[in-house]
Amino acid sequence: RHKNIPLPRPTPAVQPSSPDLPTSLVPGDDTAKPSQAEEEGEAKRDSLAQEQDLHYPIRVLIYQGSHPIKVRGLAEPSPALYPASCQLASPNLIIDGKFSPASEYEISAKDKGKMFSCAAGYGLQVGTTLYRGCLKVESEADTFRLINWVSLEDYLRGVVPKELLCSSPEAVKAQAVVARTYALARRLSNKTYDVDCGTNSQVYAGASAEAAISDQAVAETSGLVLTYQGRLADQTLYHSACGGKTESPLYV
Numbered sequence: 001r002h003k004n005i006p007l008p009r010p011t012p013a014v015q016p017s018s019p020d021l022p023t024s025l026v027p028g029d030d031t032a033k034p035s036q037a038e039e040e041g042e043a044k045r046d047s048l049a050q051e052q053d054l055h056y057p058i059r060v061l062i063y064q065g066s067h068p069i070k071v072r073g074l075a076e077p078s079p080a081l082y083p084a085s086c087q088l089a090s091p092n093l094i095i096d097g098k099f100s101p102a103s104e105y106e107i108s109a110k111d112k113g114k115m116f117s118c119a120a121g122y123g124l125q126v127g128t129t130l131y132r133g134c135l136k137v138e139s140e141a142d143t144f145r146l147i148n149w150v151s152l153e154d155y156l157r158g159v160v161p162k163e164l165l166c167s168s169p170e171a172v173k174a175q176a177v178v179a180r181t182y183a184l185a186r187r188l189s190n191k192t193y194d195v196d197c198g199t200n201s202q203v204y205a206g207a208s209a210e211a212a213i214s215d216q217a218v219a220e221t222s223g224l225v226l227t228y229q230g231r232l233a234d235q236t237l238y239h240s241a242c243g244g245k246t247e248s249p250l251y252v
Helices: 036-055 152-163 169-185 212-220
Strands: 058-065 069-073 104-107 115-117 124-126 129-131 134-140 143-150
Touching: 058 152, 124 134, 143 152, 152 169, 152 212, 169 212
Parallel strands: none
Antiparallel strands: 058 143, 069 104, 069 124, 115 134, 124 129, 134 143
């Protein structure tokens, strides 16, 4: 699991050659060697950062333009989402923390900073696509971006079935691990969003794309990522169509 990924340890370039020399500094080398307590402290900080990475939402750009678009809060629990514990008598659309009297809202550039959400078990619909999490508006002049803030694992549930059409559970698990690594490596890479919903990043279609085999793969690989030299691999590139041939692994 992610918390068991081996953490990197600083390795001094030169080891002290005499027991009388201080262990924190080698003569002729101004590189300080961390003490065991310092190394353990760094490991704890790295571990905490990794855990926070897993639980901090992914910010997905799902729309950018100048034309207003409508968002709708579902009035009943969606079969595509987990069951809700209750039925809501009023329209289920929350804007900046308050229930809206209307079931839908037309978003435009004037709505900069607004956050749209709904109660647990319900979803937000933009066009024909259903989304988990919440939606935030970022705008500049007459254009705006609509960004889906969603948990990492729920994001993967909307990515894996769009990037891999396969009936092999193990292949889908591998795709889930690669997609999770790709997303984490791009966390906070942009001021307002981390990835987009198209082929510039990973294709993402929200809760509307979720399927049983990919949901299971995401759940069974929860927290698993690819690492290189003890750190998160930041170049886990892949393709869904290679055009008929690929390069030999020797040259990749």
